[in-house]
Amino acid sequence: MDFIDYYKILGIDKSATTKDIKNAYRKLARKHHPDLNPNDKDAKKNFQLINEANEVLSDPEKRKKYDQYGSDWQHAEEFEKQKQYQQQTTGSHGARNQGAQYGGDFSDFFESMFGGGGGGGRSRQMKYRGEDYTSELHLELVDAYTTHQQTISVNGKKIRITVPAGIENGQTIKISGHGSPGVNGGPNGDLYISFSIANHSVFKRSGDNLYANIDLDLYTAVLGGEMIIDTLSGKVKLKIKPETQNGSKVKLKGKGFPVYKKEGQFGDLFITFSIKIPTNLTDEQKELFTQLAKS
């Protein structure tokens, strides 16, 4: 646990007035506030530190204690006496608990010096919504094809969620009330889950459509025929037209990916044929190709 220089954090010197502290805090808070920097973990961390610095320096009692013992904070006995005094005097200043939703987590340094919780004044009576949690869930493409349930662990708590079919890579869903508990009986925060869907070895996805390259032997490509192909919904018999060219595409309507939250609706599957030239030909086969070339 290292000493934290709150003055340095706010970019002010020890002679700063209450107004200087307020201005410095507001300026930095506007830059790092999590509401203005969504999904930025660094900003959130910085804001918590800025908030903590403000919490100490804007409160005359805490500032006095910090200035007196700050760099020598490990002298617990003296602090304990101060803590008792502090508990008797909290509530004396009437300022709004700045950054209550995001600034609730204080450093070990703060906790050891001023006790847990922070946020003097009205924060003891005020109800605040809990902090939102974010989590990432990794899925295979086939998992995202069907609506299914998953159990995830968030902050040591197991939560069972339903993953709707057709969820996109990078998409985020909100699970209401599964964030951090509210403060003083306030509502819980929400849980935001972002999905990371791995690439499939055969099928590529773009929106609701799927794309696949299929090898086709030369004879079937020339003469036409049938072939069985695998799709995510099972095997499909595909008719191959005679004289199918290399790189030509066919669309299998409704064999693509499920449309998110639209039951029974599917995208299309686009197959691109890659025609394979036979190898290791016998002399007889080569002769037949020669005849064909001459015809």
Place this chain on the structure above:
Amino acid sequence: METEYLIAVDQFCAYHDIDVSFIRSLQQNGLIEITTVENTGFIDAEQLQQLEKYIRFYYELDINLEGIDVIMHLLNRVNDMHQEITTLRNRLRLYE
């Protein structure tokens, strides 16, 4: 028929310890909508998260209503751009 969850403005203000005039100003600036039922103003629960964000901007960061309006426009644009980046990244995966 869809159920609407409404919160009385007075109750909301008491809960957050803010002045009712702040909510009225947000409404006048088109930042929130207030539903009036029998002379009582209500906020749709859907707007709650947004409204709490406005409160933090106004009371914690000292940003005025015009500033909040500008910030919300910019945040919406950032959000749209993030979504566009995600869509484009997903399309790029076709060529990986």
